[in-house]
Amino acid sequence: MQLQRPLTQNIHPGRPPLSLSAYEAAGGYQALRKVLGTMTPQQVTAAVLEANLRGRGGAGFPTGRKWSFVPMGPDAPRTKYLVINADEMEPATFKDRLLLEGDPHQLIEGIIIGAYAIQAPMAYIFLRTTYTEAFRRIAAAIAEARVNGYLGSNILGSGFSLELTLHASAGRYICGEETALLNALEGKRANPRAKPPFPPVIGLWGKPTVANNVETICNVPHILNHGAAWFRGLSRVTDGGTKIYGVSGKVKRPGAWELPLGVTIRELLEEQAGGLRDGLRLRAILPGGASTDLLTPDHLDVVMDFNGVAAAGSRLGTGTMVVVDDRTCIVGLTANLMRFFAQESCGWCTPCREGLPWLAKILTAIEQGRGEPEDIAVLKEHTRLLGPGRTFCALAPGAMEPLQSALKYFEEDFMRHIRERRCPWR
Amino acid sequence: MLSAEEKQEIAAIAAHYELKRAAGIDALRMVQRHRGWVSDETLRDVAEVLEMSPTDLDSVATFYNLIFRRPVGRHVILICDSVSCWVMGYDNLLDHLQRRLGIGLGQTTSDGRFTLLPHVCLGACDQAPAMMIDDQLYGCLDAEKIDALLKNFET
Ligand SMILES: Cc1cc2nc3c(=O)[nH]c(=O)nc-3n(C[C@H](O)[C@H](O)[C@H](O)COP(=O)(O)O)c2cc1C
Ligand code: SF4
Numbered sequence A: 001m002q003l004q005r006p007l008t009q010n011i012h013p014g015r016p017p018l019s020l021s022a023y024e025a026a027g028g029y030q031a032l033r034k035v036l037g038t039m040t041p042q043q044v045t046a047a048v049l050e051a052n053l054r055g056r057g058g059a060g061f062p063t064g065r066k067w068s069f070v071p072m073g074p075d076a077p078r079t080k081y082l083v084i085n086a087d088e089m090e091p092a093t094f095k096d097r098l099l100l101e102g103d104p105h106q107l108i109e110g111i112i113i114g115a116y117a118i119q120a121p122m123a124y125i126f127l128r129t130t131y132t133e134a135f136r137r138i139a140a141a142i143a144e145a146r147v148n149g150y151l152g153s154n155i156l157g158s159g160f161s162l163e164l165t166l167h168a169s170a171g172r173y174i175c176g177e178e179t180a181l182l183n184a185l186e187g188k189r190a191n192p193r194a195k196p197p198f199p200p201v202i203g204l205w206g207k208p209t210v211a212n213n214v215e216t217i218c219n220v221p222h223i224l225n226h227g228a229a230w231f232r233g234l235s236r237v238t239d240g241g242t243k244i245y246g247v248s249g250k251v252k253r254p255g256a257w258e259l260p261l262g263v264t265i266r267e268l269l270e271e272q273a274g275g276l277r278d279g280l281r282l283r284a285i286l287p288g289g290a291s292t293d294l295l296t297p298d299h300l301d302v303v304m305d306f307n308g309v310a311a312a313g314s315r316l317g318t319g320t321m322v323v324v325d326d327r328t329c330i331v332g333l334t335a336n337l338m339r340f341f342a343q344e345s346c347g348w349c350t351p352c353r354e355g356l357p358w359l360a361k362i363l364t365a366i367e368q369g370r371g372e373p374e375d376i377a378v379l380k381e382h383t384r385l386l387g388p389g390r391t392f393c394a395l396a397p398g399a400m401e402p403l404q405s406a407l408k409y410f411e412e413d414f415m416r417h418i419r420e421r422r423c424p425w426r
Numbered sequence B: 001m002l003s004a005e006e007k008q009e010i011a012a013i014a015a016h017y018e019l020k021r022a023a024g025i026d027a028l029r030m031v032q033r034h035r036g037w038v039s040d041e042t043l044r045d046v047a048e049v050l051e052m053s054p055t056d057l058d059s060v061a062t063f064y065n066l067i068f069r070r071p072v073g074r075h076v077i078l079i080c081d082s083v084s085c086w087v088m089g090y091d092n093l094l095d096h097l098q099r100r101l102g103i104g105l106g107q108t109t110s111d112g113r114f115t116l117l118p119h120v121c122l123g124a125c126d127q128a129p130a131m132m133i134d135d136q137l138y139g140c141l142d143a144e145k146i147d148a149l150l151k152n153f154e155t
């Protein structure tokens, strides 16, 4: 069988997800049976490593490597945790929702296998509040899995036990940062933690903890079912697998699709999304969510994988892009993004807490025709002051990415607002 | 006062975590579901069950956008103000909604029916502009759709 879209094979938008028995009939929980029956935890991690699976939460860290940092063997702490990051609050990102609502048993099977690989007896799904339909579906699937012996003690008679808890958050973007997420789960204010130590060694309640994105963990059963070579072969590049890509903005067919990792921006925009709506022209692309650098029409042939987008000066991020047309104001777009980051800053460190609201104010003023020529220098200075390594977590540097690229490619748009004392796009 | 069932439910939630305080957000969401919002008194009661100081629990509660520490209307509208919805016409939609309801962001209609709040990306960017009313998501919105939609809540 040539399975090319493993993650979405069971997903039919508009229809309810597969029940446990339907999921089993479609080949589900076979990977788990194989793992528990025939493989050691180390063999599972080795298979994931060999598959070149990189994290789909935005940072692209190799999943097998992350798992291999967890202490194993008789001297390792007995309590360890697997935490699934289903916070998905990055603006313009709507890919995990597809998997959460569409195939909850795929997620659960991935979690059990991942927990077995690191020998964690407890796992949590950290779900954003507003995914209410996903909550209902996952809660129902967990109950089904428990009744059928896939969760709880001594799973399928293997001696391995796992408790899985679904936790709904209460709406704050920073909770998606993995160490903030751990504080949130502990019931504390969700400020990020200092790194090192890294969570695989010291995480939730001080115990070894792996945090993985929803899409990442959903790949795991397929790797175990079909092998690492097959998984690498799904991709057009050296990193393995497919990717759930998305396109939003004024295109003919906005949506999310599972495609080989490594399609180009042009393929996504033209073949999948049907191109821009009639009468509109492409001006910019925000390739992977709010915290990625803008790209331009010159970048249409950039390959949408981790290395390809990085080489073009941006990041794959979440792989869900916003298309910016010629009737949309880039300054207004940048101001909208900055207001988001300013609002969601957790307030822990000064440059971010003080700097982002100031930048949001300046950008909003420019957008409304109240900007001054000196503002440009202030904006540029801050892209350096809030850049990588200067703040406690990656939120502030992420906020600088759309700003610095807007200034790099579209400085004249900013100047026009300042000169004409109005938004020329209104 | 928390009901006996509520206290039991909080205890059941706490059993899923290593320390009691971790049940804080789940517990606050649960009482908010029952009462619409979290009053000082309710917060104190929850804190007591979790063996935390009210100040401590409040500092966690106020960290989140969707724990309501003030009364809200019978229906809460969360309108997405993030980038894809902004590109697809958030400003006009918001204008329409505010005029139609006669309130601004953060306010509640005088009949107590609706509270209007901005919220970050609802993960429905391919159906932008989008909003939620209570637990339900609505996408591909325009003025007409909003008018038709609000009629379903005229109680
Ligand atoms: C501000 C911020 C928000 C984040 N939000 C998310 C999120 O919602 N979901 C997610 O999977 N990763 C998010 N991340 C990335 C996580 O910190 C982490 O890298 C990821 O969950 C690891 O999983 P992966 O290795 O499977 O990608 C965020 C990071 C930052 C800095
Ligand atoms: S960079 Fe911003 S979000 Fe990150 S810890 Fe500092 S204040 Fe908080």
Ligand code: FES
Pocket: A091, A092, A093, B080, B081, B082, B083, B084, B085, B086, B120, B121, B122, B123, B124, B125, B128, B129, B130
């Ligand atoms: S930006 Fe509005 S739903 Fe994503």
